[in-house]
Amino acid sequence: MTPNASPALSVPDYHRQYAVLNGKWADIIKNDPRRACRLLLLTSPQGEMIDGDVFSEIGLLFHELKSVSRQSTSRLWRGLVDAGIVTALCKSAINSGGSVTMAHMTIHDDGTAELSEEAMEEAQENAPAPYTAALEVICNAAMSCAVPPTATEQKMIEELKKHWSTLMQRIWSEPARTLEPGSSQMRVMERAVVAQLVHRLAFVDPTFLDVIVKPSDLTLAVSFRNWLYSTDEYDTMANCSLVSPLLDGSGPKHWLRHFQTHPPPDLPVLLPRILLGASRGAEKKKRTPNQSADLIVSAFGRHIQMLPRDRHIREEFIFFSGLLKIAEQEYPLFCRALYRSEAFWTAIAETIKKHATLGPNAPRTGHVPEGVATQALSIYFSVLHTPEGRERIDQLIYNWLAGGLFDALESTILTILRDIRGPMLISAILSTMDTNLPKLSPRTRSKLRSELPRPRIMLTLILLATKGRQEPEVLLALVTEGEEVMQSQYSVRDPRHPVWTLTAWQLLLRVTNSLRPWRGTCTRRGCEKPVHSGGCGRCRMSAYCDQECMQLDQEHALVCKWTPTLLLADAWQRRNKEEIAALLSDDVAPAVPSDLVPPKEQLERLRASAEMTDEEVEKVHELQQDAEATASKEEDPIPGVPDLQKAMEKLVVSEPGEA
Secondary structure, three states: OOOOOOOOEEHHHHHHHHHHHHHHHHHHHHHOHHHHHHHHOOOOOOOEOOOOOEHHHHHHHHHHHHHHHOOOOOHHHHHHHHHOHHHHHHHHHHHOOOOOOOOOOEEOOOOEEEOOHHHHHHHHHOOOOOOHHHHHHHHHHHHOOOOOOOHHHHHHHHHHHHHHHHHHHHHHHOOOOOOOOOOOHHHHHHHHHHHHHHHHHHHHOOOHHHHHOOOOOOHHHHHHHHHHOOOOHHHHHHHHHHHHHHHHOOOOHHHHHHHHHOOOOOHHHHHHHHHHHHOOOOOOOOOOHHHHHHHHHHHHHHHHHHOOOHHHHHHHHHHHHHHHHHHHHHOHHHHHHHHHOHHHHHHHHHHHHHHOOOOOOOOOOOOOHHHHHHHHHHHHHHHHHOHHHHHOHHHHHHHHHHOOHHHHHHHHHHHHHOOOOHHHHHHHHHHHHHHHHHHOOHHHHHHHHHOOOOHHHHHHHHHHHOOOOOOHHHHHHHHHOHHHHHOOOOOOOOOOOOHHHHOHHHHHHHHHHHHOOOOOOOOOOOOOOOOOOOOOOOOOOOOOOOHHHHHHOOOHHHHHHHHHHHHHHHHOOOOOHHHHHHHHOOOOOOOOOOOOOOHHHHHHHHHHOOOOOHHHHHHHHHHHHHHHHHOOOOOOOOOOHHHHHHHHHHHHHOOOOOO
8 A cells, every 4th residue: 555645844843753653662662561562463554543553653552562573582572572562563463464674764954754655655565565564573583582481472472383384375365465576675585584483483482393393384495496596696595594404404502402203294295395485486376397396406506606605605505405406206297407507516616616615715714715616516416316317318418517517516526526525426427427428419429529638727636636746647647557556545535535536537538539539629628620630749649730729739738748658548548439439429529540650569669769668568569459358348448447436336326325
């Protein structure tokens, strides 16, 4: 309802009239609290009480109540509670048909003040929901409650319990403008107040948790919907921290203590009540199940990019992981929406780049760059636990690539490897691509090919494997020693196992050379032209389409001296004939050129230039013979990679908590 325009008043008259009305309600709260309760029961903007009080005075009453409620142990608040203020506030929030609208008056040059139609329209535009003012008063009182609560505070909580579910039904059915987009602080506060109130009431009296998990209660649906529409870290975290503990079994200590003796319903029972929040917004029309799943995935991506603090992003990731874990069995539509959402994977990649900052631009305190970056990277791996993730692997890998996975890895590789889990996660992602490469669609393989090569990532992974040593023969020794260097006291499920650091570069090399074989096309990433007879004069292996393209490729210099060693490693990690035929069948990957220097000739060149000793050359010859002898077998001939694939199988197929 839009209020009527007021006649012009002098500024002193306006202040005098406002002070009189404020003083009136301050005296009523002190001397006749039941009269204040009666006014709150007035639901129609045209209504009038027998005392002469009218609906337009409710705003002044709420102003005084907000001040008094900040001291829930005071005599004034105790008198209000005894008079029934909590029930009156709940009924006001449940039944009120109008909003408490506050408008600014315009002061004219002649010293008069007037409420203009423009000011009234602006006030109506920014008006709170009908239930907001009442919830603010209740929230103020809850925030100032003692622990354990006094008798008055306990009475307040018991009255709230009686009306809470009906109040949530009103908010669910009529969200007013609470869900409007934008960063208006009024809307942010409205989306946060329910979750904030539940948090506080459950802290003061943990039995309040029993109310929100009742089958008929809509608190979780309201909070989840508010989370979906949140636009600020305040409303995002308030609602996330209410729903997330119910999914992953964590939560504050007082929650856990209460749930030990009063266990909540099982997750398959609770989940539909939570997901109900995605079924509709402010509009009456219900969303389809697929639309709801898309909305949830979109909200996760939006929040992850929006949240500024590392701690809050980690909490959002915990919320995501908890939902993903139960969605595998109970909500597969969420998983499918996740696999097809390029926007979500773009958000994850951007988060890795944004929060993996090192150097002078990094935040000075409270920032652990590898923490958020590695947690974001683990999302790529966590989706592989789902059966549908393995079935829809082509779609999933394409969206990883389209979302900028390799760009994120390239810009943050040093940060990621500072975390003990970094090599494990990178190896797992590359192993997924490598294992599924022959099965991928031409579109996905073309996209993957366009993202390669990545010399900067390759060099970093090589130096990780060699522990910083720059001599190519050290890398060759790691390969030639094969399974001996893989012996470890740690399980392959442990990120400290050497399989993760020693095979990451091999997997990247194998994927790269499967799609961009030596001298098959121009070495520079993004160029698909055929090569000419020239190329790099130092390694004599990397070729380009023309001189200009060679000069543009500034990255090859990073791995130039390693190229002969990489060529030799590539010689015995060839795929079997069936896989090669599948990769070449649709012209996505070119065949290896016939003029490529054979590995044996390359070895002789290295022997002649004294870059390899006779003993090293003979060792490589033996490995090549072993590779040729096993090339027709199903086993992968790459030393180390079979261990990695077994580790991946255990990590993906086994239960997440299984040792």
